[in-house]
Amino acid sequence: MRKCVGCRKVRPQPELMRLAAEGGKAVQGRSKPGRGCWLCRDERCAREALKRGEISRALRGKAEQPALASLLEWMALRSLDGDGGGGLKS
Numbered sequence: 001m002r003k004c005v006g007c008r009k010v011r012p013q014p015e016l017m018r019l020a021a022e023g024g025k026a027v028q029g030r031s032k033p034g035r036g037c038w039l040c041r042d043e044r045c046a047r048e049a050l051k052r053g054e055i056s057r058a059l060r061g062k063a064e065q066p067a068l069a070s071l072l073e074w075m076a077l078r079s080l081d082g083d084g085g086g087g088l089k090s
């Protein structure tokens with residue numbers, strides 16, 4: 001069980017996506033090394049987390065806040081649970 005940085009609810013991992021810092025940016029990826037944070041696959045949580053700056057805080061300032069559009073794109077990638085495509089270049 002992990003806690004969403006948007007709504008702060010605790011949910012099972014499959015319902016959340018994981019963000020981690022990589023090269024100064026937040027990227028999506030379950031097996032990315034280092035400190036990560038978790039977010040529901042819900043636009044409201046993405047907006048809330050961005051508004052409060054929770055993502056960069058959770059990543060200890062090692063990553064910039066991702067764009068809302070990137071978060072929404074990652075949420076849509078339901079099957080992308082491995083490390084296959086984390087860090088989409090957009």
Ligand SMILES: [Zn+2]
Pocket residue numbers: 004005006007008009039040042045
């Ligand atoms: Zn949430």
